[in-house]
Amino acid sequence: MFLALRELKHSKTRYMLISLIMVLIAWLVLFVSGLAKGLSSDNASSIQNMNADYLVLDQNSDHRLSRSALTGDALEQVRLAMGADAAVNSSDRDASDTAMAEPLGVQMSAVTQAGSLKKIDATFFAVEADGMLAPKVTEGRMIGADAAEEVVADSSFKAEGLKLGDIIEDQTSGRQFTIVGFSEGQSFSHSPVLHVNFAAWETMQASGPRAMGGSGAVGEVSADGGTGEVSAAGEVSANEGVSAAADSSADGGATAAGEVSATGEVSAKEGLSAAADSSADGGATAAGGASTDGAVSAAGEVSATGEVNGAGEGGAGVVFNAIAFKGSGSTAAEVGAQVSGVDVISKAEALKGIPGYKEEQGSLLMMIAFLFIIAAFVLAVFFYVITIQKINQFGVLKAIGAKTGFLARSLLAQVLSLSVFSLAIGIALTYGVSAVLPDSMPFELNFSLVGGSALLFLVVAVAGSLLSLYRVAKVDAIEAIGRAA
Amino acid sequence: MSTMTKEQDVKFWARSDSNGDSKLLLDQVSKVYGDGDAEVKVLDRVSLEVKAGEFVAVVGPSGAGKSTFLSIAGALLSPTRGRVLIGGQDVSKLSGSELNDVRLAKIGFIFQSANLIPYLTIRDQLLLIGELAGKPKAESKKKADALLERLGLGHRLTRYPESLSGGERQRAAIARAWMNDPEIILADEPTASLDSERGRDVVQMLADEVKHRGKAAVMVTHDQRMLDLCDRVVYIEDGQLSEV
Numbered sequence: 049m050f051l052a053l054r055e056l057k058h059s060k061t062r063y064m065l066i067s068l069i070m071v072l073i074a075w076l077v078l079f080v081s082g083l084a085k086g087l088s089s090d091n092a093s094s095i096q097n098m099n100a101d102y103l104v105l106d107q108n109s110d111h112r113l114s115r116s117a118l119t120g121d122a123l124e125q126v127r128l129a130m131g132a133d134a135a136v137n138s139s140d141r142d143a144s145d146t147a148m149a150e151p152l153g154v155q156m157s158a159v160t161q162a163g164s165l166k167k168i169d170a171t172f173f174a175v176e177a178d179g180m181l182a183p184k185v186t187e188g189r190m191i192g193a194d195a196a197e198e199v200v201a202d203s204s205f206k207a208e209g210l211k212l213g214d215i216i217e218d219q220t221s222g223r224q225f226t227i228v229g230f231s232e233g234q235s236f237s238h239s240p241v242l243h244v245n246f247a248a249w250e251t252m253q254a255s256g257p258r259a260m261g262g263s264g265a266v267g268e269v270s271a272d273g274g275t276g277e278v279s280a281a282g283e284v285s286a287n288e289g290v291s292a293a294a295d296s297s298a299d300g301g302a303t304a305a306g307e308v309s310a311t312g313e314v315s316a317k318e319g320l321s322a323a324a325d326s327s328a329d330g331g332a333t334a335a336g337g338a339s340t341d342g343a344v345s346a347a348g349e350v351s352a353t354g355e356v357n358g359a360g361e362g363g364a365g366v367v368f369n370a371i372a373f374k375g376s377g378s379t380a381a382e383v384g385a386q387v388s389g390v391d392v393i394s395k396a397e398a399l400k401g402i403p404g405y406k407e408e409q410g411s412l413l414m415m416i417a418f419l420f421i422i423a424a425f426v427l428a429v430f431f432y433v434i435t436i437q438k439i440n441q442f443g444v445l446k447a448i449g450a451k452t453g454f455l456a457r458s459l460l461a462q463v464l465s466l467s468v469f470s471l472a473i474g475i476a477l478t479y480g481v482s483a484v485l486p487d488s489m490p491f492e493l494n495f496s497l498v499g500g501s502a503l504l505f506l507v508v509a510v511a512g513s514l515l516s517l518y519r520v521a522k523v524d525a526i527e528a529i530g531r532a533a
Numbered sequence: 534m535s536t537m538t539k540e541q542d543v544k545f546w547a548r549s550d551s552n553g554d555s556k557l558l559l560d561q562v563s564k565v566y567g568d569g570d571a572e573v574k575v576l577d578r579v580s581l582e583v584k585a586g587e588f589v590a591v592v593g594p595s596g597a598g599k600s601t602f603l604s605i606a607g608a609l610l611s612p613t614r615g616r617v618l619i620g621g622q623d624v625s626k627l628s629g630s631e632l633n634d635v636r637l638a639k640i641g642f643i644f645q646s647a648n649l650i651p652y653l654t655i656r657d658q659l660l661l662i663g664e665l666a667g668k669p670k671a672e673s674k675k676k677a678d679a680l681l682e683r684l685g686l687g688h689r690l691t692r693y694p695e696s697l698s699g700g701e702r703q704r705a706a707i708a709r710a711w712m713n714d715p716e717i718i719l720a721d722e723p724t725a726s727l728d729s730e731r732g733r734d735v736v737q738m739l740a741d742e743v744k745h746r747g748k749a750a751v752m753v754t755h756d757q758r759m760l761d762l763c764d765r766v767v768y769i770e771d772g773q774l775s776e777v
Contacts, residue, residue, distance in 0.1 A: 050664045051650070058652030058693070444648045447609060448709070449637025449665050451630065525636070526609045528644055529600050529721055 051445075052461035063462075066430050067470045073423045074474025074505055077416060078493070081501050082482060084412035086490035092402050093233040094173060094202075094241045095395055099180045100372035102380045103152070103398045104390045111393055111401040113154045116369045122390060123151055126371050129386035130379055149373035150179045153249045153366075155220070156237065161208075162215035162224065168208050169239040170201075172218070174249030174368060181372055183243050188212045188229030196247035200229040202240035207488070216242075221255040223248070237402050250366050370398075420508050427512035431463060435516040442520055443527025452521045459516060467509040471502050554585040555621070556717045556749035557606060562615035562625075564601050564772075575601045577772040578615070583717065583749040588740050590760050591753045592777075593769035599753045600721070602769060606751060607640055607719045608632045620716035637666055641710030643720040643739070648706070649694040655681060655705050656690040662712040673712075680708040684738060700731035707739055711746070718743065718750040729758055736762050 056063050089096060095113075104126055109116035126149045153174030158167040175181040177193045183200055191198040201210065210216065210227060217224045225244065234241040244252070371390075373383070384392040393401075400406045435442075442455060475498055485491050564576040575598045583589050593599055604610035605617060608624050609632070617625045620639050624632065636642075649658050656677055663673025681687055684704045694702055703723055710718050720739065724732030736752070736759045743750045752763065760766050766777040 050661060051653075054657060055652040440648075441650060444642075444644060445650070446633070447607070447636065447642050447644075448662065449633055449713070450661075451633050451665075454665065524609075525633075526604050528642070528648060529604050529607070529609060 049458070049461050051455075051458040052465065056462060056465065062434075063466060066427075067466050067473075069426055070423065070467060070470035070509075071473045071477070073419055073426065074471050074502075075477045077419045077423070077501055077505065078474055078478040078498060079481065080412060080415050080419065081497055082478065082491045082493040084409060084416065085494070085497055086492035087408055087412070088399075088405070089233060089492055090235055090490035091238050091405050091408065092236060092399050094171075094183075094236045095398055095402065097183075097233050098372060098395065099374070100150075100395065101374050101376075102372070102383075102392055102394055104149075104371040104373070104383060104387070104392050105369070105398075105401075107389050107391050109391070109401075111391065111397055112403075113152075113369050113398060113401055114156060114403070117367050118151070118369065118371060118390070119367055120151075122387060123149065123371055125387040126373065126383055126390075129383045130373060130375060148180060148375070149371055150176050150181050151246070151368040152181060152370045152372050153246070153368040154236065154370070155252070156239065157221075158219040159216040159242070160219060161210060162217055166208075167219060168205070168216075170205075171236040171239045171241050172199075172249070172252065173234075173236070173241050173243050174246050175243055177245045180374065183231035183234050183241075185229040186232050188227070190229055191243065191245050191248075192228075193245060194247050195245065196251050197223075197225055198228045198244070198248070199225040200231050200243040201227050202234040202242070203230045203232050204235070204240045206230065218252060221252040223252050223255055237404065246366060246368075249368070253366060420504060423505065424508045424512040427463065427467075427509050428515050431459070431513050431516040432519070435459070435519050439519070439523055440527055442523040443525055446523060446525035447528040455520050455523075456517050459513060459520060460510065463509050463513040464506065467506050471505055475502065555582055555618070556585055556587075557581070557583040557620075557751065558616075558618040559606060560616040560618070562605060562612045562617060564598075564605060564610070565613045575772055576605070576612070579769075579772070579774045580615075581606075581767065581774060583751060585747050585749055586744055588743045588750045588752070588762070588764045590763040590766045591751060591769055592755060592757075592760070592766060595755075597770045598772045599769055602774075603719055603721055603751070603753050606717075607642060608635045637662075637713060639716045641713065641715035641718040643703070643706045643710050643718065643723045645722045646699070646702075646726040649702055649709070651694055654691045654693055655686060655697070658694075658705060658709050659712045662709060666713060677708075677712065680711055681705070684708045698731075699727050700735060703727060703731075703735045704738060707735070707742065711742060716748060718748065720750065720752040720754075722754055722756075723752065724754065724756050724759060729756075732756060733759065733762070 103113070104118070104122065105111060105113065106116040106118055130149055151174070153172070155172045155174075157170055157172055159170045160167055173181075173183075175183075177191045182190060185200055186203065188200070191200055199216070201216075205227070212227055212230070214227050215224050216227065225242070225248065231241075231243065234243070373379070375383075380392045380394075384390070445455060446452075478493065478498075482491050482493055559579055559581045562576055562579045563574065566573045566575060579602065581589075591599055591602060601610065605612050606619075608617070608619060608627075611627070611632075612625055615625065616623055619635060622635065622639070624635050627635065649655075650661070653661060656674075659677035659680060660670070660673050663670070663677070678687075678690065681690060684707060686701060686704055686708065689697060689701060689705075694705070697705065703726075706723070707718075710720075718739065723735055723739070727735060739750060739752070740762045742748075752759075754760075768775050768777045
């Protein structure tokens with residue numbers, strides 16, 4: 049440090065220039081990192097913030113949430129498998145964890161505010177209102193457990209002029225929902241998330257599209273094995289909203305997304321579970337969309353035929369996209385082994401399955417990586433040139449008794465103090481700029497990101513000085529003799 | 534008495550062992566570069582003893598081996614054959630790092646055109662030596678200030694080498710060389726970049742210090758005008774050393 053600081057002080061211009069370059073690089077690194085992080089959460093914060101460790105998806109879904117379709121059977125099997133694992137590893141988990149597997153419905157759609165024609169991209173997440181996947185409500189209240197017409201919206205909807213109590217209409221199903229609460233940091237594939245419960249999810253699945261055209265309409269199907277009292281007559285278009293229905297159709301059954309004529313007092317849930325079960329029989333799936341005011345009679349009738357085993361849990365009978373659970377890697381392995389036809393993936397893998405997420409992050413990551421490489425080379429070249437210029441001086445220093453270690457420490461001290469100085473300014477600039485950025489710009493910096501980048505920057509700086517260190521080590525004290533400097 | 538034939542060796546050693554004030558001793562030192570047919574003998578069985586209080590000048594034409602001689606005497610280079618004792622310690626078989634310590638503790642160097650570190654003030658040039666030797670800062674500072682005062686640089690303590698005259702720089706270099714209380718000072722053409730008057734001042738100062746401290750100095754020079762300030766002059770040519 050004796051030499052390092054004195055030289056920095058003496059050759060201010062020279063070292064100011066190099067730190068200016070490093071400030072700019074550090075600034076850019078941090079800025080792009082913040083942008084990458086911001087885009088990442090703008091894209092997929094609902095998955096990142098999800099209170100779960102693993103997701104179970106349909107095996108043929110290519111790890112994409114939107115392509116996956118699972119039924120209540122899978123949920124039961126996952127819970128069984130987790131229970132078995134918990135029994136084996138009972139020492140490190142309590143029994144309540146066995147219930148920590150919940151269904152998750154994901155449907156990308158567009159909504160309009162009631163009375164307006166302007167469409168807003170949105171993604172519906174169906175969760176159990178009192179379950180672990182329920183979002184944290186920052187304003188208003190959580191959706192009711194059975195209320196089929198309530199949503200909790202991401203706070204970015206506020207920017208669209210929506211507020212508590214406003215009514216929005218799903219463009220796919222035509223269902224209307226009341227915003228009862230707002231959540232923070234809930235987005236999926238760059239669209240804000242609307243959380244609904246499974247009661248609402250079922251009605252959405254059942255209603256079928258209204259405005260999307262009739263392509264792929266199933267037409268009228270009377271339920272196989274039913275009593276004939278289920279007159280299914282819905283129109284289904286083959287879009288994402290009803291992909292679940294389409295999938296079970298591919299199993300050989302006919303899908304009736306229809307309105308069930310309502311006579312009895314059976315709740316929609318039961319009616320739907322009946323439908324799922326008949327699907328298991330190879331028959332038609334009647335995804336009956338019971339409007340809440342009209343009760344479903346079909347369920348009771350089907351039950352009479354013995355094909356209903358009763359759906360006690362919300363959503364157990366409906367088709368959803370994924371099952372989320374908390375647990376360790378061993379639990380995940382256990383579930384993967386015991387439940388057939390599914391893939392168990394971590395949240396990180398699920399993120400990659402979000403359309404565009406991997407590509408977006410990949411290109412930004414490449415930019416950051418290149419910036420680090422550039423930083424290393426700029427430093428390497430600069431210090432190498434300076435070292436070469438000073439070879440004679442190093443010779444003198446070695447002749448008067450300075451060891452290579454002393455000179456190496458001196459060089460490293462210079463590199464590190466320049467880097468720390470540049471980083472400090474770079475960080476300050478980054479925060480300064482982020483303060484004046486508009487809110488709509490996806491930019492997010494947190495301490496660990498800044499700290500991590502700064503640390504990596506220092507490592508890169510030291511790596512860049514290795515070449516110079518090698519030269520310093522090779523300098524022979526004899527250089528000092530017989531030379532007129 | 535410094536150049537010797539083989540027959541004198543035994544007698545020389547017997548006397549030198551009993552005489553503790555030998556600061557530098559080169560005994561039959563040879564330095565050979567290359568090997569086989571391409572072998573170049575730069576120094577050929579050179580012997581020299583420098584005692585406390587002695588100021589020895591080494592003269593000779595370029596290419597005669599002056600620099601190699603100084604490098605070996607200064608523990609910068611290990612001899613191919615022969616022994617080198619600095620302050621009584623045999624340094625001819627030491628490793629590079631050990632030679633570093635020897636230079637730091639026992640040798641003061643004065644190079645051509647000073648070779649001060651450009652970004653250190655005159656005082657810091659001296660403090661660096663204390664820093665390298667791990668001495669307490671306050672002690673180094675006191676010593677540096679006293680040395681510089683003595684060499685007439687008391688008013689230049691916080692100046693950088695670039696703002697000093699050539700003579701002042703060489704005086705700073707002399708002060709630096711004394712900083713570690715060396716057994717011996719080795720000067721490599723210290724007057725090369727000075728006019729004769731200033732050069733003479735610098736050498737006079739060096740000679741005075743040697744006497745004052747009871748240490749030894751060897752100066753390589755080709756400046757004939759300085760030789761009267763030295764106690765002895767040895768001549769080097771074709772790798773052979775002879776007393777003048």
